[in-house]
Amino acid sequence: MRNLIKSPKDFYCGLLLIGIAAIFAAEVRHLPIGSAFRMGPGYFPLVLSVLLAALGAAIFINGLRVRGEPVGSLPWRGIAFIALPVIFFGGTLKGLGFVPSLAATVLATTFASKRWSIPSAISITAALVLLATAIFIYGLGLPISLFGPWVGGY
């Protein structure tokens, strides 16, 4: 198996693209395709998914033929402590309110880098929340409550 994959980057890229194309192609089935003259809602997406799958296949085959670079390790720490806080922010903003939700989000992102110490992480969180509240809530007037219903606000 290892000998088969000559260029891991191309190999996985091809697989990913074919996968995405397959997801879209599976959904296109529910849409009327129409003809080249009167295109239905599914015509253009179908052409694109086939094209994407073909490109994915070409890249995949390249990955088996031409020697290339390894993908390298994924920075799980960075991905987890950036993406998850963002999702947390989306999920809790309305419930917790602006201040607690943003504070938790910012504090969580500091774990993505190894260079933060806990006191400095807390101080940047406080500074950022203060600034953001001043700019976005009072300055730009975003209609988000500072403390939401989950923490006794409204």
Place this chain on the structure above:
Amino acid sequence: MDLLANLSIGFEQALSVQNLLYCFAGVLLGTVVGVMPGLGPVATIAMLLPATFTLPPVSALIMLAGIYYGAQYGGSTTSILLNLPGEPSSVVTAIDGHQLARQGRAGFALFTAAVGSFFAGTVATFLIAGFAPPLAEIALKFGAPEYFSLMIFGLAASVALAHGSLLKAIAMVVLGLLLGTVGQDLYTGALRFNFGVIQLADGVEFVAIAMGTFGIGEIIRNLENEASRKAVISRVSGLIPTKQEVKSITAPIVRGTVLGSALGILPGGGAVLASFASYSVEKRVSSDPGRFGKGAIEGVAGPEAANNAGAQTSFIPMLTLGIPANPVMALMIGALIIQGIVPGPNVMSERPQLFWGVIVSMWIGNAMLLVLNLPLIGLWARLMTVPYRMLYPTIVAVCCIGVFSVNSSPFDVYVMAFFGVLGYVLTKLDCEPAPLLLGFVIGRLIEEYLRRAMLLSRGDPSVFVDFYDRPVSASFMILSLITLVAVCVPAIGRRREEAFRG
């Protein structure tokens, strides 16, 4: 005379106190993000997009444009002082600019870059004023097939200018187009690709994709190898050049301006191409090409003028045809659409204040940058040393708040997180997100024009290449083909590889 009347409308708009302030804010912010490592104009404009909702359209566009060309100035400062091109278009500047800095002539290199950029910006502004109206006139006569072919050409050019594998760049464009089809079908109202999620009925939010791939995705990439950066040069002296030195940079600046203006008009990221082309021209006309790479001032003057001219003239296709030449222009189009303005040839006749105001403000902004950059160079040099860990929590916070505020929708925040990870994974696999974003912006339009053109031709695809009835459309198709074939030809392909090796 029309031109003068139009320019006076522009001056009236651009010189209003409010717009001067937004212009200043834009170029200042642009310089800051151009100078700071790990934060570019695309991410910044994406973050500020929601904040521009409440502004009048002219002010919004003036500020966003200021960020764009301000970042070009800031980018050259980091290239010269740190050998770290903040922008792809200043990769070339770093080659000779940093050598000059090491020889203790950083001041002269910075002066050259700023003056060259200012001269190019001035010329390009007049070019836009002169060329845009006739171009818009022609564009008004375009039918669906012409628009379709023009967009294909734009996409082909963006593919040709992407780094690395051609196949992957095309795949990214196609993926972008495909993502653009999510949501209700324009003709029948049928729901497409909502995967059972009601929020996807309106399509994927553009701001969420842009912030995800360029904001969040970038952060993950930058955190991969956190290295502290130290400015090589702490003090910059010798800003005022001698007569002899002024003489040596005049011709390269003029040549760079001409080249940059011409290449910038082409859809597909003119500024980058322009600076590389200018560098090789300067090397060719030089009496002593051996100096290049060892601190030749022509290698800073020409490319800097060229990239600024190119950045400026790339507004032409955006303002007259509604077609983005690069991701920044795609965001500008996004900003216009958010303001309820449909970008295209009608903008000029329906909203002259907007059109001419933005153009004149670019010239004013360039003048501000000249004043801002040279005396404050010490400050910028210090800003470069801000550690990245201080920056990224702020970027995350602004992205989160910004994307939420577009529709007050938590779903958009999830979409941003998703595209952040996807964007990171794609760059890890050597796929660039820029063509994806272009494809996404153009997606809906291109489908609409395709369907309309095919209705007109009764399903006959030869309408796009019919030289007899549709010469314009056919020419664009031929040009696209030439562009793509040219990249595949080994000799030119190798050139491209060399050019992108920064």
